[in-house]
Amino acid sequence: MTTPPVTLRNVRPYGAGEPVDIRIQAGVIAGVAPTGAVEAAGEVVDGGGRWVGPGLWDAHVHFTQHVIRRRRIDLSATRSAADVIAATVQARAAGWPLTAGMLMGYGFRDALWREPASLESLDAAIRDVPVVLVSGDLHCAWINRAAAGRLGIQIDATGLLREGPWISLLQSLDASVELPDAAYREAADAAASRGVVGVVEYENSDNATEWTERSARGFDALRLEVAVWPDRLEQAIAAGLRSGIGLDERGLIAFGRLKVVVDGSLNTRTAWCWHPYPGMDPAHPHACGVESVAIPELRRLLERARGAGIEAAVHAIGDRANSEVLDTFADLGMPGMIEHAQLVREDDFARFARLGLIASVQPEHAMDDRDVADRHWAGRTGRAFAFGSLHRAGAELRLGSDAPVAPLDPWISLAAATARSRGDRDAWHPEQRLPLDVALAASARSRVEVGQPADLVIVDRDPYDTDRDALREMPVAATLLGGRFTWRRL
Numbered sequence: 001m002t003t004p005p006v007t008l009r010n011v012r013p014y015g016a017g018e019p020v021d022i023r024i025q026a027g028v029i030a031g032v033a034p035t036g037a038v039e040a041a042g043e044v045v046d047g048g049g050r051w052v053g054p055g056l057w058d059a060h061v062h063f064t065q066h067v068i069r070r071r072r073i074d075l076s077a078t079r080s081a082a083d084v085i086a087a088t089v090q091a092r093a094a095g096w097p098l099t100a101g102m103l104m105g106y107g108f109r110d111a112l113w114r115e116p117a118s119l120e121s122l123d124a125a126i127r128d129v130p131v132v133l134v135s136g137d138l139h140c141a142w143i144n145r146a147a148a149g150r151l152g153i154q155i156d157a158t159g160l161l162r163e164g165p166w167i168s169l170l171q172s173l174d175a176s177v178e179l180p181d182a183a184y185r186e187a188a189d190a191a192a193s194r195g196v197v198g199v200v201e202y203e204n205s206d207n208a209t210e211w212t213e214r215s216a217r218g219f220d221a222l223r224l225e226v227a228v229w230p231d232r233l234e235q236a237i238a239a240g241l242r243s244g245i246g247l248d249e250r251g252l253i254a255f256g257r258l259k260v261v262v263d264g265s266l267n268t269r270t271a272w273c274w275h276p277y278p279g280m281d282p283a284h285p286h287a288c289g290v291e292s293v294a295i296p297e298l299r300r301l302l303e304r305a306r307g308a309g310i311e312a313a314v315h316a317i318g319d320r321a322n323s324e325v326l327d328t329f330a331d332l333g334m335p336g337m338i339e340h341a342q343l344v345r346e347d348d349f350a351r352f353a354r355l356g357l358i359a360s361v362q363p364e365h366a367m368d369d370r371d372v373a374d375r376h377w378a379g380r381t382g383r384a385f386a387f388g389s390l391h392r393a394g395a396e397l398r399l400g401s402d403a404p405v406a407p408l409d410p411w412i413s414l415a416a417a418t419a420r421s422r423g424d425r426d427a428w429h430p431e432q433r434l435p436l437d438v439a440l441a442a443s444a445r446s447r448v449e450v451g452q453p454a455d456l457v458i459v460d461r462d463p464y465d466t467d468r469d470a471l472r473e474m475p476v477a478a479t480l481l482g483g484r485f486t487w488r489r490l
Helices: 063-071 081-093 119-125 145-151 163-175 181-192 207-216 230-238 295-307 319-332 346-354 363-376 387-392 410-419 436-441 468-472
Strands: 006-013 020-025 028-034 043-046 051-054 056-061 103-108 131-135 140-143 160-162 196-201 223-228 253-261 311-316 336-340 357-361 396-399 456-459 476-481 484-488
Touching (some): 056 410, 081 103, 081 131, 131 145, 140 163, 207 253, 223 230, 253 336, 295 311, 346 357, 363 410, 410 436
Parallel strands (some): 253 311
Antiparallel strands (some): 456 476
């Protein structure tokens, strides 16, 4: 279907003084000139002197997790095991609906708890129904005996299930929940209202099939680049999928990368580091975190993907994980992407650019985890969430949210990346702030130029003249995807 032409009148590119008109035809920017100098085509929309920039991308999303979060008890405000139990009991008493026969919550972070999670305390609070509480970083869950019995798993005295066994279980739990297309549409519309035109989908699912089917049923609010995990790599290769290939007739869904998770997370103290975590016995096999996928297996997976024309994105959070992944990419002589890159050795920053690797980072995580990092990466936080160091070393950056771990809102990511602060707190390692132009470029895949896709966002303020808090809450007047409005209040 051909997109009707449209002319945006009286809008100003970010940082510019004089307004311009933008003529859009067939989903592409066909003209940009001072207001009044462009011959109008199609509907003429007056921007009222607002600012225009490229449509925004979120480079790391778990979309089903983002959608399903609304069906789980919100535990994000809890600060202790007792808080989590109280919130869960309160929700249970209020008749919170079960999901697949279980009471599910999301959002606790236990890295700073004074009293650890325990199976006995959760069981003492709720015994009559299976309870599964998902951590805010998605890397572990707190489970009672009823849930363990129903799911056929073994849990220890903490009641916590972490990393590989939990991630596999989470995938099966999500697959058992039927989410209507309307739920995806609602989440996509909300993203469009914040200027989002595309996301990179890293859900551990059959993304290529599921998103192609959603597109065929009418989903058209976002562009998606969808990943494949190792357990479906052979299936993808057999289907002839390769990076960049289009998957749907609308031209919105493209096949992306192989996603491999090499280590855990900071909050669960499973990120793979060179030094032990405080309080851990150095002789303990996981004192320095977890090697989720052995490096020889990572190498095999990357070689297999490369031979099939599939690029790679590798999750690496701890500094040893990043070193080992950089070594692997170097040995194979292939470009790729490192997801998160939260703790990096000083000698490794320059290797990103030298090896042609993209650092896909989530700035709001630095705001969420600064206190956790100060405790568990003490003495190393000058190179934690070190976006400035990566940029100065010449690395290409992409910004994302890891939604639902952080909100699917690029303006929040932009503010966190450029200010390194929120609320009443001072900037955390301000030397790691990114210049706004760098952060904006890392959040977009097009430009406001003739011949570029008409993926645009129109906002009420100039980002270059907006303070930290106002940037986080940037009012979005319109979002266009290929010249078609997906959000509009003009």
